[in-house]
Amino acid sequence: DGGITQSPKYLFRKEGQNVTLSCEQNLNHDAMYWYRQDPGQGLRLIYYSQIVNDFQKGDIAEGYSVSREKKESFPLTVTSAQKNPTAFYLCASSIEIRQGTHNEQFFGPGTRLTVL
Amino acid sequence: LAKTTQPISMDSYEGQEVNITCSHNNIATNDYITWYQQFPSQGPRFIIQGYKTKVTNEVASLFIPADRKSSTLSLPRVSLSDTAVYYCLVGDSGYSTLTFGKGTMLLVSP
Numbered sequence: 700d701g702g703i704t705q706s707p708k709y710l711f712r713k714e715g716q717n718v719t720l721s722c723e724q725n726l727n728h729d730a731m732y733w734y735r736q737d738p739g740q741g742l743r744l745i746y747y748s749q750i751v752n753d754f755q756k757g758d759i760a761e762g763y764s765v766s767r768e769k770k771e772s773f774p775l776t777v778t779s780a781q782k783n784p785t786a787f788y789l790c791a792s793s794i795e796i797r798q799g800t801h802n803e804q805f806f807g808p809g810t811r812l813t814v815l
Numbered sequence: 816l817a818k819t820t821q822p823i824s825m826d827s828y829e830g831q832e833v834n835i836t837c838s839h840n841n842i843a844t845n846d847y848i849t850w851y852q853q854f855p856s857q858g859p860r861f862i863i864q865g866y867k868t869k870v871t872n873e874v875a876s877l878f879i880p881a882d883r884k885s886s887t888l889s890l891p892r893v894s895l896s897d898t899a900v901y902y903c904l905v906g907d908s909g910y911s912t913l914t915f916g917k918g919t920m921l922l923v924s925p
Contacts, residue, residue, distance in 0.1 A: 734915070741902065742859070742915035789858045801847045801906065806858025 705807035720775045722790030731773035732791040824920040833890045837903030848886045851902045898923045
């Protein structure tokens, strides 16, 4: 089955520790995204990547880092610099990012991170 | 950025038609209108997209008036499983123009 996976579903970490969230897709999509969602809120864009070895900051990139070494993978690291990391993290992918149309974003199941 | 305004919540009953309206007064010429659905603790799912007039698929219809300053997502004969948050997004494929606001929480009751 083609799709996008995130692991783990639930993650607990102590304050001050870095943590990496996994995101893998086998849809052959060029573009990948990371969003954060807080209770009762919409999604906020953290980082996005249009192509391998390239990524751009979104609206709330501070305290986060990403890499895009492979087309299929776009891991997100939540660093100790992120002041309020407890949230629901969603990864998505789309065929491409191109002006003039909106390409459907396919979302993973999400990772719920709790920092104790 | 084209800002969108949607009702925070709506209530309906099974079998009814539900219409959710989104206002986007400063929509740009190249902007598309896209709707997503999100169930609790899941990622959003694409429902429908349109540029003008009417678009229909197996799940919903999207009505866009000539001035494109608003749009209406129509869900025919809703069921309990349609209880979810619905997001209206306006923009083109440039990620930076896509903002998931708080959406509309639709509650369908028996």
